[in-house]
Structure formats: structure tokens, C-alpha cells
Amino acid sequence: MTEAHNTRHWIGGEWTASPRQGESVNPATGEVIGTYHDADAATAEAAVESAAGCFAEDGWRHDAMHRATVLHRLADAYEARLDDLVDSLCLENGKLRREAAYETHFIPRALRFSAGLALLNQGRVADVKPGVQSLSIRQPIGVAGIIVPWNSPAYLSVRALAPALAAGCTAAVKMPAQAARTAGIMAEILAGVEGLPAGAVNIFVESGDAGARLLVDSPRVPVVSFTGSTGTGRLIARDAAARLKRVSLELGGKTPHLVFDDADLDAVVPTVIASATVFAGQFCMTGSRILVQRGVAERLVEEVAKRLEAVRPGPAADPESEMGPLIDRASVARVDAAVEEAIAAGAEVVVRGGPSTLPHLADGAFYHPTLLRVADTSLPIVQEETFGPVQTVQVFDTEEEAIALANATDYGLSACVWSRDSDRPMRVSRALDAGLVSINGWANLAVEFEEGGFKGSGLGRLGGLGGLDDFLEYKQIGQVYA
Numbered sequence: 330m331t332e333a334h335n336t337r338h339w340i341g342g343e344w345t346a347s348p349r350q351g352e353s354v355n356p357a358t359g360e361v362i363g364t365y366h367d368a369d370a371a372t373a374e375a376a377v378e379s380a381a382g383c384f385a386e387d388g389w390r391h392d393a394m395h396r397a398t399v400l401h402r403l404a405d406a407y408e409a410r411l412d413d414l415v416d417s418l419c420l421e422n423g424k425l426r427r428e429a430a431y432e433t434h435f436i437p438r439a440l441r442f443s444a445g446l447a448l449l450n451q452g453r454v455a456d457v458k459p460g461v462q463s464l465s466i467r468q469p470i471g472v473a474g475i476i477v478p479w480n481s482p483a484y485l486s487v488r489a490l491a492p493a494l495a496a497g498c499t500a501a502v503k504m505p506a507q508a509a510r511t512a513g514i515m516a517e518i519l520a521g522v523e524g525l526p527a528g529a530v531n532i533f534v535e536s537g538d539a540g541a542r543l544l545v546d547s548p549r550v551p552v553v554s555f556t557g558s559t560g561t562g563r564l565i566a567r568d569a570a571a572r573l574k575r576v577s578l579e580l581g582g583k584t585p586h587l588v589f590d591d592a593d594l595d596a597v598v599p600t601v602i603a604s605a606t607v608f609a610g611q612f613c614m615t616g617s618r619i620l621v622q623r624g625v626a627e628r629l630v631e632e633v634a635k636r637l638e639a640v641r642p643g644p645a646a647d648p649e650s651e652m653g654p655l656i657d658r659a660s661v662a663r664v665d666a667a668v669e670e671a672i673a674a675g676a677e678v679v680v681r682g683g684p685s686t687l688p689h690l691a692d693g694a695f696y697h698p699t700l701l702r703v704a705d706t707s708l709p710i711v712q713e714e715t716f717g718p719v720q721t722v723q724v725f726d727t728e729e730e731a732i733a734l735a736n737a738t739d740y741g742l743s744a745c746v747w748s749r750d751s752d753r754p755m756r757v758s759r760a761l762d763a764g765l766v767s768i769n770g771w772a773n774l775a776v777e778f779e780e781g782g783f784k785g786s787g788l789g790r791l792g793g794l795g796g797l798d799d800f801l802e803y804k805q806i807g808q809v810y811a
Contacts, residue, residue, distance in 0.1 A: 334363035336509040336534055338372055339516035341379035342527025347372055351536050353509050356423040356654040357644035359692040365509035368533040373540030374547075376501035376531035380472040381549045383499045383528030390469045390497035393447045399524045400444035400494060404437040406518045407487075411436075414483050417510045419645035422479070423653040423694070426645055428607055435484045439776045439792070443491035446797055450496065462808045467801040469497030470575065474544030474553040476565075479656060480611045482508035486515060488776075488791050489554040489577070490530065496800035498552075499529045501544060506536035507656055545569050552577065552799055556613075558714070559740070559785045566788070577789035577799040579781055581714040582613045582742030585735040586771070587757060589728075590624035592747035596769065598632045601720075604745075604771045605698055606640055606652040610718035611660075613786075614743045614765070614772045617715060619722040620734050626724045630679060630702070633722075637680045637698040640718075642690060654694040655717060661694050664717030668699050671710035671721075677702040682718065706737050714740070728757065736762045741783025745771050764790075 334353070337344045347366040355362050384390060407414075411433050418429035454464040473493040477486045486502060493500050504512035512534050519530050533540055544550050545568050552575040555565050559580040569576045584604065588597055604616025621629050643650030655661050661684050672678060682697030698718040703711055711721055725731045735744055741762040746754045747769055758766040762783045767773040774780065779793035789799045 333361075334365075334510045334513055336363070336365040336513035338366060338368060338376070338531075338533040339519065340372070340376050340531045340533065342520070344516075345372070345375070351506055351509075353421055353506070354657070355420055356656050357646075357693040357695075362420055363510060365506060365512075365534050367506065367537075368503070368535040368540045370539040370543045372533045373501065373503065373535075373543040376533050376540075377472060377474075377544070377547050377549050379528040379531045380499040380501045383526050384469075384471055387526045387529070389499065389526050389529055393450060393497070395524060396495060396497060397444040397447040399522060400440050400447065400491065402522050402524065403518070404440035404444070406522050407436045407440065410514060410518055413514055414511065417514055418483060421508060421510050422482070423656065424608060424645060425650055425653050428653070429645070432481050432484045435774075435776055436487045439484070439487055439491050442776055442792075443495040443796065446492065446794070447495035450797060450801070457807075460809055460811070462810060464806050466804050466806065467797075468804055470800055470802050471498060471551045472549055473498045473500045473800055474547070474550040475500055475502045476541050476544065476553065476555040476557070477502065477504050477508070478557045479505040479507035480608060480613075482511050483515070485556050489556070492791065492796040493554070493800045494529070496797045498800045500531065501550065502530065502532045503541045503544060504532055504534050506534055509534045542568075545574070546572075548572060551575060554791070554799065555579075562787065575799060577791065578787040579613070579791065580742070580785060580787040581740055582615070582782065582786055583618055583711070583714060583738045583740040584614050584616045584743045584745065584771075585618040585620050586616050586745045586747060587731045587735055588619065588621040588625065588629060589731070589748040589750070589753065590622045591749045592625065593749060593769070594625060594629060594632065597629065597747050598636060600771050601633055602636045602640070605637070605718050605720050609642075609653050609655050609696065610698075611656060611716050615716070616745065616771055617720055618711065618735075619720055620725055620731055621722060622731070623724050623726055630700075630722055633720075634680050634700055637682070637700055637720075640698050642685055642695040642697060644693065652698070652718065655696055656694065658694045660717065661696050664696055664715060664719060667710060667713075667715050668701070668719060671701055671703070671708055674708055675703075675705060676708060676710060676721070679722065706734060712738050728753065732757060732760045739785035742786035743767065743772065
């Protein structure tokens with residue numbers, strides 16, 4: 330039995346409480362695993378006040394070498410607690426251990442990369458005409474409001490926080506209630522890092538949205554970094570526009586696999602299966618659309634169907650589990666309703682999974698994978714993010730048709746191209762509306778390169794050399810000299 334937690338907020342370098350508390354639940358068993366202090370707008374205001382005070386009064390924003398040193402220390406501290414983070418993600422997110430380990434392994438790398446960026450925040454200087462010198466500098470924008478999703482909370486919190494700190498910003502971080510234990514571990518790590526000023530990072534846990542709304546509305550928070558659904562991202566962009574506030578949004582996705590006749594199906598099939606079952610399909614890059622060329626369509630569908638039917642859902646505690654639960658039973662009902670709607674609208678069932686009826690999974694939020702054959706691209710099951718282990722399959726004949734089908738949604742976060750042709754993958758990749766294209770693979774992410782989406786999948790980029798941009802202001806200074 331894992332020890333129950335009672336997570337408090339970390340504000341101004343101190344643990345703080347809220348009048349209201351909530352219960353954390355293991356989605357694999359329905360068991361209550363702890364409690365958390367549930368933030369409200371006042372909690373968020375305290376976090377913002379602490380961050381704003383630190384930004385104004387501490388020398389953090391002026392000392393790049395100090396920031397780089399602290400980020401390296403933070404990476405060391407996270408590395409020392411990776412096992413604890415993995416345990417937490419398995420328990421409160423339902424991730425399998427290998428999935429939780431995959432998420433957490435990005436954290437130290439992202440922190441160390443951002444430490445390097447802190448020392449590369451350089452401007453330009455030039456004599457623009459005789460006796461006149463102009464220079465351009467980049468300065469930290471101020472307090473960053475970071476709103477974290479529940480599906481990959483350990484890494485996605487750091488993915489935004491690391492470049493914000495590297496730029497010289499301070500931060501108020503809203504962590505979701507479904508990741509309260511993870512938030513507590515994150516705060517413990519921050520509390521032990523030498524050189525990080527009190528108030529530079531403030532963390533609060535919230536089940537609702539009052540605190541998140543305050544981050545969006547507050548005049549003392551000039552930039553908001555949000556990862557989550559496209560619908561919520563649009564609301565944030567709308568509300569932030571009232572103050573002409575900068576927003577960084579990584580939103581939903583409908584990742585297509587474009588499988589051409591010359592693809593290596595022995596490599597395609599297991600990757601397509603993994604792309605639907607990792608995190609139980611609760612991933613912005615879930616491979617939810619299979620677009621396959623006619624010559625290999627039947628073989629691919631047959632193989633994928635056979636593998637999907639054999640997927641074994643189960644808790645992280647069972648080493649035989651091949652897919653974890655959804656985050657809660659409400660999500661199970663939501664995903665199944667989307668599948669039923671698609672079938673009623675004409676989608677053909679290839680594999681009908683659905684809520685698990687296995688007795689040993691009865692108390693959890695388990696959902697068996699589903700595969701639907703569709704002809705109508707306008708169906709909601711094709712157009713809207715399902716956020717569960719559901720895939721659709723469509724057949725194409727030409728490269729142009731494949732590209733058109735892939736681009737025929739409002740999303741553009743990621744895509745996959747499968748072909749052994751020497752030229753086609755790069756040609757197709759350039760034509761796809763996607764921020765990440767994986768050739769003969771899926772979700773080939775690297776923190777050293779920019780990550781983000783086209784169209785309804787977001788604004789701005791995190792990671793890479795561009796990762797600092799959302800947290801910096803440019804300033805031009807001109808000087809006349811004798």
C-alpha cells in the first residue's frame with residue numbers, strides 16, 4: 330500500500346493550505362490515495378503576488394549564469410527523484426511504468442538544455458550611421474502563468490517552466506487536481522534547490538478553473554503558457570486578448586499515419602498500435618487516424634485489428650498490463666459515446682472495444698481499443714480529438730489524396746509518414762500541416778527542437794532555440810555618440 334499524500338501549495342517558498350480539500354483517486358482501482366488542498370482565486374493571487382515580488386526585487390532576472398547554475402541543480406534534483414515521479418504517475422495517472430519512465434526521462438534533458446539557453450540570450454549591436462549606435466536586447470517579460478494538463482503533468486510542467494526560468498521570468502504554476510501527488514513532489518524538489526529564490530516558482534493545485542482564470546486575467550501576468558484542449562485554448566486566447574497578453578498554446582491533435590504501399594508493415598503495425606494505446610490514447614499526439622494506400626490496406630487493417638483485439642488493459646501494478654486506464658469513468662463514458670455516435674453516422678466497426686467488462690478491472694476506468702473504418706472525413710470521430718484508444722482508418726490511392734486527407738482537419742500538431750521511398754517522406758512531410766512530422770516512426774520528439782502546432786493545435790513553440798521567445802521582450806536602444 331502506497332502512503333497516502335496530503336498535498337499543499339508551494340507559494341513564496343512556503344507550504345500553504347486552502348480551506349477546501351479534495352480526494353485523489355487511483356483511476357485503475359477507484360481507490361482514494363490521498364488528499365490535496367484545492368486552490369481558489371485567492372490562492373492563485375497569492376502565487377502571482379509572490380512571483381511578481383520576486384521578479385521585481387530579486388536579482389534573478391539579471392544574472393544568466395546564476396540561472397543556468399540553478400537549472401543544472403534542478404536537473405540533478407529531478408534525476409534523484411525520477412523513481413518517485415514514476416511511482417506517482419503510475420498511481421494517480423494510471424500510466425504503465427514504461428510510459429511514466431518515458432515521460433520523466435525528458436525532464437532533466439529539458440532543464441539542462443534550458444540552462445544552456447540562459448547563457449545564449451544575446452542581442453545585436455550595430456553602427457546604423459556615422460555617430461549613431463543601435464542595439465537590440467532581450468529582457469524577461471515578467472511573471473509567467475503556466476497551466477498544466479493532467480495527462481503528462483511531470484514533463485509538461487517542466488517543458489514550460491524551464492525556458493521561463495532560463496529567460497529570467499518567475500512563475501505561477503497551476504497543477505491539475507489529477508496530478509496532486511506529482512505537484513507535491515515537484516514542490517519538494519524545488520524547495521531543496523540551492524540558489525532558487527523564494528517566490529521564483531509558485532505551485533498551486535486546483536480542481537476547477539478559478540485560479541487558472543486569474544492567471545489569464547491578471548495584469549501582473551504578461552504571458553500565459555497553456556497545454557490542453559483546443560476549446561479551452563481558444564477561450565484563453567480570447568480572454569487574454571483583452572490585455573493584449575502573450576499566450577503560448579499547445580493544444581489538441583488528430584495525428585494521422587500516412588501508410589504508403591512501399592511501407593515496412595512489420596514496423597508500421599506495432600507502432601500504430603502503440604500510438605493508440607500509450608497513455609490509453611490520452612496524448613495530444615495519439616495516432617488516431619490511419620490513412621493507408623489501397624495496395625496494402627486490407628493487410629494492414631487485418632494486422633492492426635488482430636493486435637488491437639489482443640491488447641490487455643490493466644493497472645501499472647500488473648507487469649502483464651499493456652494499456653492503462655483512462656483518467657476517470659466519466660472519460661470512459663465520453664469516449665464510448667463518441668464511438669456510438671460514429672457508428673450511428675455510418676462508421677464501420679472493425680474492432681469494437683469499449684468499457685471493460687472484465688471482473689478484475691470492474692473498479693477502474695478501463696476501455697478496450699476500438700478501430701472504425703470511415704469514408705466520410707467530416708464525421709466528428711475524424712474531426713474531433715477523442716482522447717482515448719480509438720482509431721479510424723481511411724483508404725487513399727494517390728500521394729496527393731493522402732496529403733489532402735491528412736490536412737482535412739482543424740488540427741496540425743503531428744503526423745507520421747511511412748514509406749521506404751528515398752524522396753517521398755520528405756516531400757510529403759513538407760506538404761503536411763503539422764508541427765512535428767515523424768518519418769517511419771511516431772512522436773519522434775526531441776527537446777532540443779521546437780515543438781508546437783499548426784492551425785487549431787496552437788500558437789508558439791516550446792523547446793529548441795525558440796523556446797525562450799514567448800518569455801522575452803525585445804528592446805531597441807539607440808545612442809548618439811561623438
